[in-house]
Amino acid sequence: MSFTIRPATPDDAVAISAVQTNARQQAYADIMSPRELEAMAEAVTPQLWAARLREAIGWGLVAVEDGTVVGFVYVCPSGEGLRGVGDLVALHVDPVHQGAGVGGRLLEAGLEVLARQGFSTYVLWVLERNESAIRFYRQRGWSPDGHRHRDVGGIFLRFVLDNNSC
Numbered sequence: 190m191s192f193t194i195r196p197a198t199p200d201d202a203v204a205i206s207a208v209q210t211n212a213r214q215q216a217y218a219d220i221m222s223p224r225e226l227e228a229m230a231e232a233v234t235p236q237l238w239a240a241r242l243r244e245a246i247g248w249g250l251v252a253v254e255d256g257t258v259v260g261f262v263y264v265c266p267s268g269e270g271l272r273g274v275g276d277l278v279a280l281h282v283d284p285v286h287q288g289a290g291v292g293g294r295l296l297e298a299g300l301e302v303l304a305r306q307g308f309s310t311y312v313l314w315v316l317e318r319n320e321s322a323i324r325f326y327r328q329r330g331w332s333p334d335g336h337r338h339r340d341v342g343g344i345f346l347r348f349v350l351d352n353n354s355c
Contacts, residue, residue, distance in 0.1 A: 192291060194298050197249030197261060202239035204258035205251065209233045212281035220318040221342045228341055250298050252282070252291045259286040262299035267312065275300075275308035296329065300350075314338070314345040323348075 197205065210230045217226055242249050245265060252260040260282035267274040277299060282291045303311060313331070315322045326348050336347035 192254040199239040202235040206235045215284040260291040262295040264299045275303035277313035
């Protein structure tokens with residue numbers, strides 16, 4: 190598989206929304222109810238992504254193969270207001286392209302964006318029953334810090350990566 194990574198634009202919003210919905214549907218099929226999956230899908234609109242990408246230029250990246258968006262990552266300063274901390278808000282790869290290195294490359298690229306902005310610690314939230322995602326992040330040095338919160342679909346665990354330990 191040959192793909193490139195480039196900054197996301199509002200024109201990518203429809204593709205990003207589709208990738209996120211498809212990836213979540215696959216990842217959460219056995220751990221969320223159909224109603225919860227539907228609620229998550231309804232919340233991920235192209236309008237939301239277009240607005241987010243217009244307001245926060247440079248924080249989103251897409252992986253593109255033959256002109257088609259096959260994955261994306263979105264990062265930003267900590268939503269919790271933590272100094273020096275960047276958030277990995279979303280990282281999704283279209284299910285057909287999973288296992289081909291797209292997610293790992295997008296993760297690296299997203300962390301590079303945060304590092305260039307001066308962030309040295311990174312956080313993300315993962316559904317505690319999403320064993321595949323937990324394994325993916327653990328293999329790359331992330332670890333849970335004990336913080337948890339309940340949201341649509343269950344309990345989410347906060348994972349942290351300290352850039353100084355990379």
